[in-house]
Amino acid sequence: EAGVTQFPSHSVIEKGQTVTLRCDPISGHDNLYWYRRVMGKEIKFLLHFVKESKQDESGMPNNRFLAERTGGTYSTLKVQPAELEDSGVYFCASSQEGGDSRSSYNEQFFGPGTRLTVL
């Protein structure tokens, strides 16, 4: 079974440019999450999709960030315009809806991440 995949693995852009990150969750996983790790800090939650709906976007830093999940499959995270402080590693994770049992609920599996550098 394929894991969570993310594209690109690295992106270097200049301040003010636009970047779009893509995440393909594990097949059959209705829950999709975006996280970000800024250097020296802990991994921070950005938002959560259940299928195509945004369940929780309380972690989105500002309106320069736009996430979509059309059709409830893959998701994109667009940063427009990018600022220096947006640099970091963006992780995507997915989990099953409900899980197989209480013992596996909300187990989230992470993708390899996209390392974004804004110059």
Next chain:
Amino acid sequence: QKEVEQNSGPLSVPEGAIASLNCTYSDRGSQSFFWYRQYSGKSPELIMSIYSNGDKEDGRFTAQLNKASQYVSLLIRDSQPSDSATYLCAVSPYSGGGADGLTFGKGTHLIIQP
């Protein structure tokens, strides 16, 4: 502000010994707890989940949860050099209504000395 605290380390443990990693959390409503292992430059890998007070064992790994003390730990028995990594503690307020985003600690860097 929900917080998860971990000692950043490095924690150095001789090969074959028991490595003990600790984590405390601030949100008393937290219900599900996870340990991830992250090798340098790689993605976090889920190694243990625990939901009830007490111990949960899986191979060489044992997770321990004490909700009254808001404390989670991970024990690694018979430590191997391949266990050298950063271990991340993550907490979720799952309450049966739906899956949730995780709150992570900064991680503990574990070094297993051959």
